[in-house]
Amino acid sequence: MYRQQRVQADNKRDISLNKYTSNPAFVNNGYIDEHTRAHDENVSNDITDDQPTTGETVQNKANESSALRLKPFQIFRFADKWDIIMMIMGLSAAIASGAFYPLILLLYQTVIDSFIAIDRNQTEFETTSANIGLNCRNRTSYLGSDLSPYDNIMSILKWYAIFGVTCFVLLWIAFNCWIISAERQVRKMRYALINNIMRQDIGWFDCRSSSDLSSGLLVDALDNVRDGIGYQVADCTALLARIVACLAYSIWNGWKLSLVFLSVSPLIIIAFNITVVVSILFDCLTTLMAFFSIVYKENTEFIWTI
Template sequence: MSNATMEIESDDINHNPSPITNYPPKHGSIHKNMDSDSKNPPSNEISIPNEPEIDHSQDDDDLSDDAQEKQYEEELDDVDTLQQIQADISKPPGTAEMPQHISAHSKRAIFLSKIPFFRQSKQPKKPKTRRLKTYEILKFADKWDILLMIVGLIAAIIAGGLFPVMLYLYRGVTNNLVDMGKFQRNITSDSSIIEQSGQCFIVPNTTGETETPQEAILGIIRYYVIIGFSSILCYWIAWSTWLLAAERQVRRIRYALFRNILRQEIGWFDVHNAGELSTRLIDDLDKIKNGINEQVPDFISLVSRMLGALIYALVTGWKLTLVFLSISPFVIITFNLTVLVIVKYTMKEIKAFAAASSIAQEVIQNIRTVTAFHSQAKEEERFAKNLTLAKTIGIKKGLYIGLSQCLSQIFTFLAFTITFWYGPQLVRTECTHYTAGSVIVVFIACMIATMSTALFIPNFQSFAEALSSGSYVFEIIDLQTKIDAMSDEGDKPGQIIGDIEFDNVTFTFPARQEISVLNNLSLKIPSGKTVALVGASGCGKSTIIQLIQRFYDPDQGRVLLDGKDIKTLNVAWLRSHIGIVSQEPV
């Protein structure tokens, strides 16, 4: 019985061919044994030496133009080196005009390199991620989610629009309270106010109205109760519908993200670390959820309340409204400045305390080592240093917040002062349009409109974070894998013999594309043959097995199973016919 033979053709292996002793074939299945400590010594040994070192000692003339430009840019950072280059360039004979041109160009390069805007960054540019449009964040919503969101939007608009109605009732209450004060001064309700020569006078009222201010206020209170219950109902509908729709959408997004991550080829995981993927599954999805849950109806209700209050204030007393709104931008700016200061220095405090906590945790976990080296004083100094940093940050935070609050209160009370100074003037001169209730209502409406506008910033921040996180998450969800183990595509042969062949295979790992692991490897492994791959660490032994499993596809060449390229086979079918004990078992 003739023994099976093995043919090996490789640029790397041929440099140091090793003897191959054949075992008689055993069973017609694929066997891969990577354990070098096996009890049965391997008889077929393929020695795969390391890659020969590449000699990089080349002359500057052999460098490419891009490499020369990169080298020159690095040398331009040093002014002394640049001056030496200019001196050397200016000496060649027969080029009288060239030195001046090169010197001027070099001087411009030095000058521009000192400006941060023109300074070239040496860090590699990250690939740009497509920014989502606002409506694309809701791409996982079904018809029921859309219905819930529409109902929630309507409820939020109504909830915000009820505020001007409340102001209208409040105006009536205020006017009746003023009338009650008139009664206390012996001015009866059988009188009215007229304007003559820019002044207002009280004249007898002949309309015959007998309703007292107390009765009018009690009648208005009934409407207050109705508006209160309506507002509670609208807010509950708006918040609950959007929260429910957000939970349903985020659940689908989380499932689709995890499913598509599992579909990716191994090479994709080589360039994406586990921490990044965990962040996508937890933090980014939480940000998406925060951007499409109660923040949306809150923003809509704020807009509705702001517009309603502003329109009502302009209709009631446009002069007084414009006077108040002239101060409103300063109130809004100082409010948002306070929020930014709080967020910025709170993050710094958290980092400082986290560093101190990590030191404490490290010392406590290794208390025996610290005690053995008598390093308690040193560790106390490290811990105190981080606490001192947190203290400094806290002091700055308090000072800046106090300054921001001071400016905010100054502008707020300035608006109060101008409003209550100009309001009585309008009541005296334009009494047919302005009353005490009108002044109070305009003041409250302008304050509500101003504060509602200031509250837009947290919502905008949540929306921006949701769109930014959604861009990365949806990019991964839409990513098409090169080797899909969950797809039904590909051939599924009825029987398998087990002959494996590498045909001029060249391969580099995606994370280390500058290093070639296999160079034009040609290898035939007949069915039933026991083969041992022997070589130094990193020479490509495990890579050959991973190519057979189709964890990766070769850059060039083919991997054949029974004469068929494994790219044409169904991935799940292929892997189900391979038994392997790897060096990194699960």
């Protein structure tokens, strides 16, 4: 904007000078110098008035950042068919890993019931052996099995290992698929960004510092995109699947206690949202302080130079 206004002002000045140089009276009387000086002062005042202040610059940057916000699925527009296949595989594996968590809780519940049954059988055996005799047999039919509690625990231990290895493999598949797909998409984004930067005019580079282009765009911004469409998606999907599966299991196993927890859960959600809002405000203040520190440093350097 400033460069265009300066070019237009220079053109007007050349036109006015050509008009007055054709008359020798103006040249002899020194009118051209006075006219040129007055014209330059008017142009400088106009350009200075049109330049935005620091607060307006910050506001314009905030408006541009809010206007250029992408929709959730627009960020995946660089994905090809292989990336889509890997994302679907990672999504399925993350959901399956979250669904295995209630099964682990079910095994844990069975083991705890078996430990309680061992103590219960020992107590019943000591109280009834004197009256019935030593030929009595304890049966654990309330556990759903004719095995003793000790044998029942030993039979469940192998399922712990099986479910643990299965969850590990599913999470490994989910995270690797999403990370590989994110790396491929960020690589295409980096190439497209470099091509667009190389096609810009010289004035575009004058308005931006080298640190903003090298570290701001090519490193920090793309790293945030890679983290956002990479392992964070797999982690969020696995946690959501785990929450839904555990909630369904708790309602099936004990719906009264589950309703008590659900009645308190809105308070937990509100507290979590307050924490998120506070962290976002802190990030905004940190960004503002960094921007104003740069302005202050530049001004102090100019004063020191003078």
